[in-house]
Amino acid sequence: MNASGHRMGGASWLDRAALAAVAGALALAFLTPPEATQGNVARLFYLHVPSVSVAYMAFALALVASVGYLVSRRMAFDHLAVAAAEVGVVFTGFTILAGMIWAKPTWGVYWTWSARLTLTAIMLFVYIGYLALRRAIEDPQARARRAAIYGIVSVVQIPVVHFSVVWWRDIHQLGTVANPTGIQMDGILLVAFFAGLVAFTLVAAALVTRRYALAVLEAGVHDAAARGAGALAGDAVEAPRIGARAGEEHG
Amino acid sequence: MNGWGWVLWGYGVVAAALALYTWTLLTRTRAARRRLDELR
Amino acid sequence: MSRYWRFVVPAMIVLAVVVFLIFQLSSNLVFFNTPTELVESPPGTDARLRLGGQVAAGTVVTEDGGVRFLVTDGRRSVPVVHRGAPQQLFAEGRGVVVEGTYDGSVFHSDSMLVRHDEQYRVEDVEDGVYVNPGSQP
Numbered sequence: 001m002n003a004s005g006h007r008m009g010g011a012s013w014l015d016r017a018a019l020a021a022v023a024g025a026l027a028l029a030f031l032t033p034p035e036a037t038q039g040n041v042a043r044l045f046y047l048h049v050p051s052v053s054v055a056y057m058a059f060a061l062a063l064v065a066s067v068g069y070l071v072s073r074r075m076a077f078d079h080l081a082v083a084a085a086e087v088g089v090v091f092t093g094f095t096i097l098a099g100m101i102w103a104k105p106t107w108g109v110y111w112t113w114s115a116r117l118t119l120t121a122i123m124l125f126v127y128i129g130y131l132a133l134r135r136a137i138e139d140p141q142a143r144a145r146r147a148a149i150y151g152i153v154s155v156v157q158i159p160v161v162h163f164s165v166v167w168w169r170d171i172h173q174l175g176t177v178a179n180p181t182g183i184q185m186d187g188i189l190l191v192a193f194f195a196g197l198v199a200f201t202l203v204a205a206a207l208v209t210r211r212y213a214l215a216v217l218e219a220g221v222h223d224a225a226a227r228g229a230g231a232l233a234g235d236a237v238e239a240p241r242i243g244a245r246a247g248e249e250h251g
Numbered sequence: 252m253n254g255w256g257w258v259l260w261g262y263g264v265v266a267a268a269l270a271l272y273t274w275t276l277l278t279r280t281r282a283a284r285r286r287l288d289e290l291r
Numbered sequence: 292m293s294r295y296w297r298f299v300v301p302a303m304i305v306l307a308v309v310v311f312l313i314f315q316l317s318s319n320l321v322f323f324n325t326p327t328e329l330v331e332s333p334p335g336t337d338a339r340l341r342l343g344g345q346v347a348a349g350t351v352v353t354e355d356g357g358v359r360f361l362v363t364d365g366r367r368s369v370p371v372v373h374r375g376a377p378q379q380l381f382a383e384g385r386g387v388v389v390e391g392t393y394d395g396s397v398f399h400s401d402s403m404l405v406r407h408d409e410q411y412r413v414e415d416v417e418d419g420v421y422v423n424p425g426s427q428p
Contacts, residue, residue: 026262036412038380040254044261045411051265090272094265101261105254107404108378118316122309129305136298169322169343171388173409185411203269210276217283224290 014209018202025199028192035189044102045189049177050196051094052120054204058088059127059158061208066151069144078144079215081151083208085130091204092124107171115164116172123161126154140222323388326367329398336394342369343388343406351383362387362398369393373400380405 011019025046035042061084069077099117100110111117130150137143165172166180176184177193185193252260323343334340347361347368357374358381371389381387386406391399 029262030258033413034254036414037407037410038254041257042411043254043258047262047265090268094268097264097268098261101257101264105252105257106378106380106407109404112404113315113319114322115316115320118312118319122312122316125305125308125312129302129309132298132301132305135301136295168320171322171404171406173407176409176411179409184409186413188413189411207273207276210280214276214280214283217280217287221283221286221290224287228290 012206012209014202014206018199018206021195021199021202025192025195028195032188032192038106041102041105043192044098045176046192046196048095048098048102049193050200051091051098053197054200055088055091055095055123056158056162057201058084058091058204058208059123059155062088062130062151063155066148069148070152073141075140075144075219078140078147079212079219080208081144081148082131082134082215083211085127085151086211087204087207089124089127089131090207091200092120092127096120096124112171114171115168116161116170119157119161119164123157126157130154140219325364326362326369327364329369329393330367333393333395337392339390339392341388341390342371342393342398342400343386344368346381346383346385346387348383362389369398370396371398371400373403375401375403377403378405380407 029043029046032043034040035045062081065077065081065084068074069081099120103112104110130147133150134143134147137146162175162178164170165174177190183190323341326342326344329342342362344362344364347363350361352359357372358377359370359372360383361368362371363369373389381403386408388404388406389398389400390402390404393399
């Protein structure tokens with residue numbers, strides 16, 4: 001993560017790669033032939049399924065970073081965990097939005113309380129809970145530790161979300177690409193899916209990079225504020241007593 | 252609404268959500284950098 | 292104190308939502324009943340439930356204000372009288388989930404969801420090769 005990539009106003013190589021991949025994925029999503037049963041509306045597949053794949057990846061990254069923090073106690077892992085979890089929440093949101101808009105013209109409703117849909121909504125709110133928990137804890141080390149435990153425990157739901165369509169009867173069909181009997185999609189449509197997956201992976205990587213940089217900045221603000229407060233308190237308390245020595249603390 | 256209508260609606264909503272998140276990220280970064288400059 | 296409330300308020304909201312969602316889940320874990328289940332152990336006539344299966348070929352009859360057809364799971368089939376316009380993707384051989392009541396012989400539906408399978412195919416494919424250059428990009 002080089003610093004020039006984080007400076008505002010400058011797009012990093014990753015930002016550019018993500019934009020180029022999005023343009024390519026959109027072209028494929030709109031120019032490939034329509035699907036035999038659903039027609040053009042099936043193009044929402046190339047939006048909905050890459051979104052949820054990237055959300056799973058982001059939550060898995062949050063898990064790895066959380067374990068990394070607990071093992072090493074390095075704040076860099078905590079910054080990565082919050083970045084990945086927040087981006088995971090965003091992509092879970094994309095999944096649900098695209099899924100609802102796809103469900104209306106195919107199933108006939110925007111939403112129904114089937115296991116897959118309900119579990120996906122639970123996943124969204126559990127990770128919103130992760131972000132809410134972090135806001136409550138002032139001390140960076142305590143926050144990192146508790147968030148890491150939450151981040152590890154909450155990941156158990158992800159296989160449940162994914163396999164819910166296999167375990168229980170659902171309005172939602174089985175996986176198409178991750179299908180136990182092989183990929184259930186014709187080649188040219190599959191190309192559009194993988195283009196979408198690559199594009200959203202790069203977009204997520206660019207967002208995680210920027211969110212990580214923000215976490216570093218926020219930690220810097222916290223440290224600077226703590227130092228500032230310490231220095232001010234030191235001035236106020238010590239200056240009257242041992243005048244000459246005030247200010248040594250941060251010198 | 253025909254198939255293309257739903258497709259454009261879906262992609263449009265997600266594009267708007269992505270733009271909104273990116274904007275909040277840049278705004279929060281700018282605010283944090285300004286705060287850090289004030290504190291130094 | 293402000294930091295405390297900044298956590299407690301969102302946490303209560305998140306907790307309430309998750310509890311609500313888990314209740315929704317527990318009452319919908321079996322999203323629909325199959326025709327076999329319905330025929331072999333019929334529920335009460337006023338119990339509202341979902342029936343899911345395939346629309347049997349050659350059984351769809353469009354009527355005034357609705358449609359009637361057989362829903363089958365390959366073993367048993369149940370006649371369905373659905374009130375309201377069927378979904379766009381409704382067709383013979385497709386999966387449907389209808390919601391309503393079962394009177395012991397006929398399922399009276401007022402809500403229909405159309406399932407589609409996990410297969411995504413292009414039209415006009417021969418041996419896996421797309422053979423309709425007219426509509427190719």
